Amino acid sequence: MKFYFMHLMPYADLDLDYDQKYNSAWITLPNSYYDPKKGHVLYNRYLDELEYADQLGFDGICVNEHHQNAYGLMPIPAVTAGALSRRTRNVKIAVLGRALPLLNNPLVVAEEFTMLDNITGGRLIAGFVRGIGAEYHAWGVNPAESHGRFHEAHDLIVRAWTEPGPFTFEGKYYDFEYVNTWPRPYQQPRPPIWIPSQGSSETIEWAADPSRKYTYLQTFTPAAMLAKYMKMYKEVAEGYGYEASEEQLGWSVPLYVAETDEIAMREAKPHIETFLNKFLRMPKEMLLPPGYLSLKSMMGVMKAKGAIGGHQTIDSVMEKGMFICGSPATVREKLEQYQKEIGFGHLLTLLQFGTLPAELTRKNIEIYAKEVMPYLRDKTAAPVAAAGA
Amino acid sequence: MPFRDSTETIAGCNTHFMRGGTGAPLLFLHGANGAAHWLPFMEALSERYEVIVPEHPGYGASEMPEWLDNIGDLAFFYLDVIDHLGLDKVNLVGQSIGGWIALELAVRNDTGLASLIVNAPPGIRIPGLRKADIFLWSPEETVRNLFQDQSFSEQALAAAPTTDEGQMVVLKNRLTTAKIAWQPRLYNPDLEKWLHRISVPTLVTWGEQDKLIPKEYGPALAGMIPGAISETFADCGHLPYVEKADAFVARVSSFIEESAR
Numbered sequence: 001m002k003f004y005f006m007h008l009m010p011y012a013d014l015d016l017d018y019d020q021k022y023n024s025a026w027i028t029l030p031n032s033y034y035d036p037k038k039g040h041v042l043y044n045r046y047l048d049e050l051e052y053a054d055q056l057g058f059d060g061i062c063v064n065e066h067h068q069n070a071y072g073l074m075p076i077p078a079v080t081a082g083a084l085s086r087r088t089r090n091v092k093i094a095v096l097g098r099a100l101p102l103l104n105n106p107l108v109v110a111e112e113f114t115m116l117d118n119i120t121g122g123r124l125i126a127g128f129v130r131g132i133g134a135e136y137h138a139w140g141v142n143p144a145e146s147h148g149r150f151h152e153a154h155d156l157i158v159r160a161w162t163e164p165g166p167f168t169f170e171g172k173y174y175d176f177e178y179v180n181t182w183p184r185p186y187q188q189p190r191p192p193i194w195i196p197s198q199g200s201s202e203t204i205e206w207a208a209d210p211s212r213k214y215t216y217l218q219t220f221t222p223a224a225m226l227a228k229y230m231k232m233y234k235e236v237a238e239g240y241g242y243e244a245s246e247e248q249l250g251w252s253v254p255l256y257v258a259e260t261d262e263i264a265m266r267e268a269k270p271h272i273e274t275f276l277n278k279f280l281r282m283p284k285e286m287l288l289p290p291g292y293l294s295l296k297s298m299m300g301v302m303k304a305k306g307a308i309g310g311h312q313t314i315d316s317v318m319e320k321g322m323f324i325c326g327s328p329a330t331v332r333e334k335l336e337q338y339q340k341e342i343g344f345g346h347l348l349t350l351l352q353f354g355t356l357p358a359e360l361t362r363k364n365i366e367i368y369a370k371e372v373m374p375y376l377r378d379k380t381a382a383p384v385a386a387a388g389a
Numbered sequence: 390m391p392f393r394d395s396t397e398t399i400a401g402c403n404t405h406f407m408r409g410g411t412g413a414p415l416l417f418l419h420g421a422n423g424a425a426h427w428l429p430f431m432e433a434l435s436e437r438y439e440v441i442v443p444e445h446p447g448y449g450a451s452e453m454p455e456w457l458d459n460i461g462d463l464a465f466f467y468l469d470v471i472d473h474l475g476l477d478k479v480n481l482v483g484q485s486i487g488g489w490i491a492l493e494l495a496v497r498n499d500t501g502l503a504s505l506i507v508n509a510p511p512g513i514r515i516p517g518l519r520k521a522d523i524f525l526w527s528p529e530e531t532v533r534n535l536f537q538d539q540s541f542s543e544q545a546l547a548a549a550p551t552t553d554e555g556q557m558v559v560l561k562n563r564l565t566t567a568k569i570a571w572q573p574r575l576y577n578p579d580l581e582k583w584l585h586r587i588s589v590p591t592l593v594t595w596g597e598q599d600k601l602i603p604k605e606y607g608p609a610l611a612g613m614i615p616g617a618i619s620e621t622f623a624d625c626g627h628l629p630y631v632e633k634a635d636a637f638v639a640r641v642s643s644f645i646e647e648s649a650r
Contacts, residue, residue, distance in 0.1 A: 028525075136571075137524070137525065140571075140572050140574070141572060142567060142568070142571040142572045143567060143571065144564055144567045144568040144571065145568075283525070283527065284527070285524065285525050285526065285527055286525060289524055289567065289571075290524070290560070290563040290564040290566070290567035291564050291567050291568070295557060295560050295561060295564065298560050299553065299556065299557060299560065302556065302560075
């Protein structure tokens, strides 16, 4: 198993009473809530944290993309990744983003990703997403075209990386006389592609296709859902006539580890609850604009009452396996059990969340890197080797 | 008088129609919430006219055709409908997005029309005069904002669909509305360039208290169409045909009579 430090870069100095006046930390929350002086400090702190992961032996660091919100200050992830590319030496840098349908010219992504891949000498992992529904309010892009634009932009970018240019591209949304991307990818034939998702059978069928075999990344969902979708990927792969490797499966989860269970719970509680109830807060209409999901999926969501917006606590998310928290022994045991049962090859941990301050974040990263990662590396080395043999 | 249901295949799309009454043809184009029911104003108009109420492609019981991408597609579709039904001198009445379709149709070809009546249509943009962000409203906020008299909102909320089938129609209507109106938001930058082509008698109406599209759009739009008249309904929100049904029916009828003279 491989270990990654994922960062959302929240605006941790947010006035948490904003919700007395506004119903979301996204789109409609005035940016007068953002103080650039505090933002400057936060950006540099967060970049330091990601760079520290390189020194501590993580396999990778992950940056994110969201627009017009206090939840994550990474609207243009290539800037974050670019800053990290020269200050890190060994880690892979995963950009998770990029939200392809938002772009009027997806060749921007082909170009920025190949630049990162060349500068880092092949340390880039290319993420492709549709963005969350709020992005379509933020950028004004039609959510009814979300799926169509995603697939077309994806095809265009992969062709730009793998086919000799110049060639012409004729799509419904994009039409180019010359596709001739300079530079070409450092990794040949192309950088690895990851597909983050909150769970979708259509996405799994597409990602697992033998022509793609993309890494499917399950983000912030209950462990039961994680198990279901990982199993689905393996079954779909079997249906295609091949065995999915652990390299094709990843999980992204917030995690806090401290000296004891009691200390971990006490230190994490206010910050994970702020993350859940303040930073993630948005009405259903903002999260799920029309067309973002298929009509059938929308019906499912409408029926799942309280799926969005209900007050969440550290206990409720720990119970569902959406947050891992405890002493090194507790965290090791939980992760080992999930890995053994579910069989994912990439573990992305969100080691800073909500308002978690610098000193606790640093302690979390250190204990995780020193007391959890090495143990799990040894424990999970054998099955990975066997799967590859 | 009972209305008749039918399904016609036009431009490859199975399209649901309700029709009632006899007389000069009146084609009613519905707004974003569709036309699932034969409403009292349709019944009242059917006493004098042959009232034809289709559900647009992508709405209600009509199919979502592959070709539907934008408002222009629906304008050409309704030119096909007029041909298909063999309508001549049709009185075209459009509510909100239905009014926008009617305007788009008329700039393309208004030779089949006798008159054009639109209530609170989007379609043009006047800088600084923003329409409401209907896509961020919850279902309840939407119903509240549709009416000036909240007793109509209470009735509409009580009648909200509870079955899976009914809720699916709500989602489908919303999806099609997004398809045609999300970006550019509720207008077509090319429409106002060609509104001068409309040569049939045209009436533009607006509820005085419309919370979706400001009533100032009414006179601005009428000013772009040769000879068009702009009027308002007092104490009324976005749906005069519900909130001021009698006045709406009376004005539609009198305008059609004036146009025929």
